Amino acid sequence: xxxxxxxxSLGVFLIIVALWVAAWLFDAISAADLVPLILLSSxxxxxxxxxxxxxxxxxxxxxxxxxxxxxxFIVLGGSLLLxxxxxxxxxxxxxxxALIGVLTVVTAFRSRRK
Numbered sequence: 001x002x003x004x005x006x007x008x009s010l011g012v013f014l015i016i017v018a019l020w021v022a023a024w025l026f027d028a029i030s031a032a033d034l035v036p037l038i039l040l041s042s043x044x045x046x047x048x049x050x051x052x053x054x055x056x057x058x059x060x061x062x063x064x065x066x067x068x069x070x071x072x073f074i075v076l077g078g079s080l081l082l083x084x085x086x087x088x089x090x091x092x093x094x095x096x097x098a099l100i101g102v103l104t105v106v107t108a109f110r111s112r113r114k
Contacts, residue, residue, distance in 0.1 A: 009045065012045050013045070016038060020034055023037075036076075036081040039074075039076055039077030039080065040074055041077075043073025043074035043075075044074060046069055046070030046073060047067055049066060050066035050070055051063075064106075071099055071103070072096070075099045076096065078095075079091065079092035079095050
């Protein structure tokens, strides 16, 4: 059975945006937390999407890069959320550089295997 992951991802993204905007309208979160939470939630969905792509043998190509983008969204959204709570903004750069370093090492190991 073939699913259209792109169309499903668009729907999930719209649901994520709608839920966080509703939370903001009900004063559950501040306006400054809106974009970081959308980034963080979207990153979680992209990582889940990458795992689905990796499990399917016919669509295995690009699963690792999709995973990398998802992790970048998670780190960026989480870092911005922490900056809103008073963390030093330079730590965002540190987190992103550490993620790029980890993904580079994993890529090197993956290319050595082939």
